[in-house]
Amino acid sequence: MKFTLSWLKDHLETDANLDEIVEKLTLIGLEVEEVHNPAEALKPFTIARVVDARQHPNADRLKVLTVDTGKGEELQIVCGAPNARAGLVGVLARPGDYVPGIDVTLSVGKIRDVESFGMMCSERELELSDEHTGIIDLPEDAPVGVNYVDWAGLDDPVIEIGLTPNRPDCAGVHGIARDLAAAGLGKLKENRPPQIRGDGPCPVDVRLDFGDTPSLCPAFSLRLVKGVKNGPSPKWLQKRLIAIGLRPINALVDITNYITFDRGRPLHVFDAAKVKGDLVVRRGREGEELLALNGKTYSFDDTMCVISDDNGVESIGGIMGGEHSGCDETTTDVLVESALWDAYNIAQTGRKLGVTSDARYRFERGVDPNYCLPGLDQGTQMIVDLCGGTPSEHIFVGKIPNEERVLDFPLAEVERLSGIRLTAAEIKGILTRLGFWVTGNGETVKVAVPSWRPDVEGKADLVEEVVRIAGIDQVKSTPLPRQGTVSQKVLTTGQVRRNQARRALAVRGMKEAVTWSFISREQADAFGGGAEDLKLANPISSDMSDMRPSLIPGLAAAAQRNADRGYTDVALFEVGQIFAGDQPEHQAMVATGVRRNTAVMTGADRHWSGNAPQVSVFDARADAEAALAAAGAPVDKLMVFADAPSYFHPGRSGELRLGPKTVLARFGELHPGLLAKLDIDGPIAAFEVFIDRIPEPKSKGTRSKGALTISELMPVRRDFAFIVDEDLAAEKLIKAARGAEKQLIADVSLFDVYQGKGVPDGKKSLAIDVTLQPRQKTLTDEEIDAVAAKIVASVEKATGGSLRG
């Protein structure tokens, strides 16, 4: 919402200066977004008189002027304007002056060999209007040498406020003035328009025809003004419209635009000569179309409200008029409309048609119903004043909604909600100045809400009115009482686990990324997603169309982006949400990471101490296990399974499960075929840890870690090598060895995997190092041999292998 200072002062009697007004506007909730004074740019320009105008010696269309600056000097200026002549009084720009309309800082120039020491300006060059047929031609008595801006009264700052959607009353200058007056910045000028009786009945009748459907137009008033002379509106009016960014059209149209901004009351004018028959306000019909005033054609359906006559649709009710019945210079009889529209329907229609207008903006927020007829009279009066003509009586159909809103308002509410203590008189005073009607003297008063405030529905709204006018700076900061002495644990187990996993992965050299929650359809399909209920109906692009079923595609794509920038070896992770459906329980938190090329934990790329290998399934599994351990999963109970979803390399991937069914993590090298399909260069090792699936820790009664038992006796270590089938899972062998003698075997570690010379085809050799920890006494050789025999027997039985000779 834009307006000028002088416009505001038409409605507000005030001594306050611009800065005070701007500051107050912001403090009462009418946030000033910009203050712009177009006159600032025009300060240097002065009024000057052309003393002499001669033909340019080298150009037919140019003249050489001698200009009296009024400061005792004469300048030679080359000018091409057709109206340049001796005796003309105009506006002078001198070398060094910046001319906004042509975006040029003048310098002394030579035009066709004749020097020019400035220019005489057109209105367009000063951004005063679009006028450019000639230079500004001022009255002969305009004072030469004087600042043009001062003389012309152009010094009128434009104020723009960011209007919140709850304040339609301030979509007009009058409402803004009311707020300022209530806040103590002056006195509101009521400016009630005269009541116009009119001469004779309006010849065009109006019907509201909604059949048995709900009415979309509560009230509609119309009047004819006969014998008007339409043309450009007066300068003052044009100036105001231009200042707020509107283009002057003609007097009749400018008047409707003016009242839209003056009182927040949109009006519409029809050229009566182009309206055929009576006006019918009704729902649109399929197939109906209208070429609107913005030059676009709209088609309607029965959810929309139109104004039609015998020609068909003439106007989109409350949003925009039609080109056909619009007013132009030939208009002599004008129909003026002031109506009320269903706010919800205006919003819906505007959205459906994709049309915005100053009228829609106001009607969808709610205009003052009680100003429907006064608005018609205000418009009529301005037409008569500016264009002449004779108004008819008005027609009024429908009914002004009469929602008497009277609220019971306990004055203590102000302090309860805001903490500000104000007297009853102060509270009542503020409300009264805002136009509320306050009655009663007790602790609870009755407050009637003015018709222009559709936003005020309850006590809290009244508190807001009081607080914003009294000033929020009146509220004293009040410490929130502490609930205990020491702050308690506030994070849930899940939150703690995510944090732990995040830091653990970062400690492993991975960099945390945040990638989009939505990915492309192709990526979603490839990673087990792509369900219909997870597809956005209005995605911002096809790359961001589906909610992600996994973080891997986003991270793999991120790794590729880095590679494309020359960073080929990156380790990225993310802790974030994945979606299996659209219900809350379908959303899960995962920690996921990717390592590309040689970005292993110990460092990527070549190095004098040894080059980094390509990332492998084992890097991914190590990351997954580290994240699980940090998140508090029972890692010693996890089992490794060699199967994983199809986006992984089938032979180099697996799952970590708790029991046969609960998958806590997946890991592996990404499937090379899939990567190629997604335009991603491998190798990439990836893992995903399902944090939410980790079982809740058992609550223990004590924080004690229990007693530590350590043996004083030396542990004994023995090595064994077994020949087994090459596809045997090593874990099976280790488990068998460990289970051979639970009391003594403290650790089994696998230190060699060998295939080749000395091992039959289809077999491999696995070598383990078993640590025996005696508890009571040192072991004898016989006892050690006995354990060794048990280990061999157990492994051979479990694996079908044999001790390597």
Added chain:
Amino acid sequence: MSELESLESEIMAAIAAAETEAQLEDVRVSALGKKGSVSEKLKTLGKMTPEERQVMGPAINGLKTRVGDKIAERKEELGAKALEARLLAERVDVTLPLRAAPAEEGRIHPVSQVIDELTAIFADMGFSIAEGPDIETDYFNFTALNFPEGHPARDMHDTFFFDPKEDGERMLLRTHTSPVQIRTMIDGEPPIRVIIPGRTYRCDSDQTHTPMFHQVEGLVIDKESHIGHLKWILEEFCKAFFEVDDVKMRFRPSFFPFTEPSMEVDIGCDRSGDEIRIGEGNDWLEILGCGMVHPNVIRNCGLDPDVYQGFAWGLGIDRIAMLKYGMPDLRAFFDADVRWIDHYGFRPLDLPTLFGGLTR
């Protein structure tokens, strides 16, 4: 005697000439071994007369001792020399560059770090962290928050929708974290003190808007909290978060459907340099929106607004991260450019705490 003397000088010369421990051992064996020259001399003592023995005994034994000592001495010398040679051979170029430690390479994203900072600050004030789903119903995202059907305030949230279901219900991506207010009030009992960090979505994309961003919402519901408390919390939060002693704040009335009264909050800053500096200067920067929870919202959660009251506020996590740490562009937050993460990210063990300071 001269025989012994010459033997001694012979042995001593051999010891001195031994250049390795093996050579020295040969000398030792040849002198002190079972059949060594000194040992042979000792054997002669048995055949001597007592008088002779009285003279020769100490002389030969003296020789044996001196030879033994000399060998030990030489042995030590040779050992030291060998060690010296070994050390010399083992010398390396200690300036060779190392691989960086993984913990030095890893980074925490600024959004996570800032959420941890928020957690540290608000946990101290007794707040817990609440969360809710990203995919929401129209009811939780709008209706329960007092957004009337068709109201322009709904348009201001450029909402991502999913296709309507058979029953006409249309899921959406939450446009703010405020639906979690509703979920928290419905599921919990006052007094409530929570902050709600999370991802939010609007279909908007330009230099300063991304279709996904992060918000944190605060909610206090009890029987007495009012705007004064809200002001205090926000002032304390801004001082703690931006790590400044004092911060100017300006509360302006504004409008949000779910609060009444509603306010926007500006924070005092200095914009004269390349970066915005919080807590200095005479400029204002809008930083958050807040207000008393609207009675309709309290009612929608099954509570009586004449008994329960409270306030809520919301702000952009990415935005305050940018303000505090000086990132110029929001889009880079979601690009995963390792150069950006290295520069703006945080070391994995730099966990923000109030006792150790939020930022190191």
